[in-house]
Amino acid sequence: MLKFFRRSKGWQLAGLISPGALWILLFFNLPLLIMLFISFVERGRAGGIKIPPVYTIENYRLFFNSCSSAFSGPECNPFLYLGIFSHSVRIGLMVTFFCILVGYPLAYFMAKQKQVWRDALMILVIIPFWTNFLVRTYALKSVLATEGLLNSFLMNLHIISQPMNLLFNEFAVVVGLIYGYLPFAVLPMYTSIEKFDYSLMEAAADLGASPRRAFLRVMLPMTLPGVVAALVLVFVPVVGAFITPDIMGGGKVEMIGTLINRQFGVARNWPFGSAMSLILMLLVLIGVVIYFRSSTEETRRGI
């Protein structure tokens, strides 16, 4: 009887998780396997892969040495792709840093309000999610354009005499990414801060900690899980971003995302695009694992 029960429970569970599991299997795991396969074969002439497939590790070699291709001339820079990678990581870190720097005080401010105001502010943070990402990015572009809102505003006030070049450079890309991903930083940090017990700050003050030290020794470590979540939620998509660098950078700012995007578009090099996608995934995965390890260790030790 008991055995039957247990088995039937197992079946129930299987029944419950199977739609989700099937979905993930079909639309995440299977494509990943296909990508893995493509990354190890030679490219087809007009995109796709050579049929029948010819196995090779050339796609990975090309990434680490961009001159390994037969077409490279004598001026070739072997670190071209590696450079774009590290540059993307740098932009990712910068954007994440600013999102947290701006987002934490904002989340703190929100958490400090009365319940009614908190809900209102929360909706204000979430509303941008309801607007198409492309539309928002184009809107920001028109703000930063040479004859855009910001420049004409500053010129009318005679603060500047000539319009500034705010668009189609790295600055524009970073601003665009911060703008796009700030809510992803605010929400998890808000959740952490809202749970934080402020009487602990009074306890710290009571024991002689200035507001700054109380923050660093008590509030920050205790809200660190939210900060880590924000870091992951912003860094991961930003490193692989391709729409924002494309629009805000005007094709002048190359990031991993735009590079990969190009392999599946004009460059018609699916195998190389797949190889880079997998390398990016691996890199992000390693980063996230290391960060989670170290941060939980830290919170465990109370640093």
Add this chain to the structure above:
Amino acid sequence: MTSEFAVEMQDVLKQFVTPEGGILAAVNHVTMQIKDGEFFSLLGPSGCGKTTSLRMIAGFELPTSGKILIHGKEMSQVPAHLRPVNTVFQQYALFPHMTVEQNIGFGLEMKGVGRAERSKRVSEALEMVRLPGMEMRRAKQLSGGQQQRIALARALVNKPEVLLLDEPLGALDLKLRKEMQLELKTLQREVGITFIYVTHDQEEALTMSDRIAVMSKGVALQIGLPEEIYERPADKFVADFIGETNFLDGTVKGQNGSTVEVDIPGTGLVRVESSRTFTNGQQVSVAVRPEKLRLNSDVKEGNNLKGRVEDVIYIGTDTHYGVRMTGGQKVRVREQNLTQAQKIIAKTGEEVMVSFTRTSPRLLTE
């Protein structure tokens, strides 16, 4: 400038804006002086302004008006982290992300005490609260009583001039609470630090304190020694809040020297010794403790009033009688069961004589 007082509150007013938009005086023009080395209790029902008073001394709230002095120094410009006081919070407020050692050492660390010295003093503090060897535990891994002791150690290790305790035993069970009461009192005598102790438990305040301030609705009604407050309550609220009191309301019929005659409608004339002067016809309340009333034992030169027993409660050490007086007032009488032979004096429904001396009651006018 120093002062014989550890803490002085001078006409302190603290107003809050209520959610309804009104103004509430949580602490209403309170003046009190707490002597150096004293165990001073703030006693009163929930919501009477005890915590607010403590928070103003600690520096978490600023008075709306009035002054707070610590050892003669005015505190209005001194932020909480620079005040020479430490607090044991009602919910302990231990840092959950730190070990016991880091918790207790936090104050020393903020003062810049070195690591070696710090860990020595932390283990001394742990000895003091009888939890040696607990350094590496986390707050979550401790029982309520242990957390309470750690909170105490965390405050005391800094050797503050004044220790503020906000109902520190409120969350403990009765037995542990009694134990900790004695321990706290002993500890206070040993370290010689001024304790300001907040409680709503009158028994706790009476057993532990050198002096007590009884508060109600933001006002300090009476400040004095425990026996003063118990034996000579200033008004009906204090008499009622501290221990149990019977009130017999009546009018003054005459005064002969120190003897005041009060007519209790329907019950009879009561004679009470008082140092105060009353006018004829004045409304007063004869307040007398249940343990000062006797049943069926004619008290010479005393008051002997008739009534009928309504309930009898035997509680081991004592027997409590509820008696309805002829005038309709209900009083409680507490007879101690001194000998085994002692019988229940009267049964429910029996007519009895309730007696008390002339010096037992207090005459209260409000």
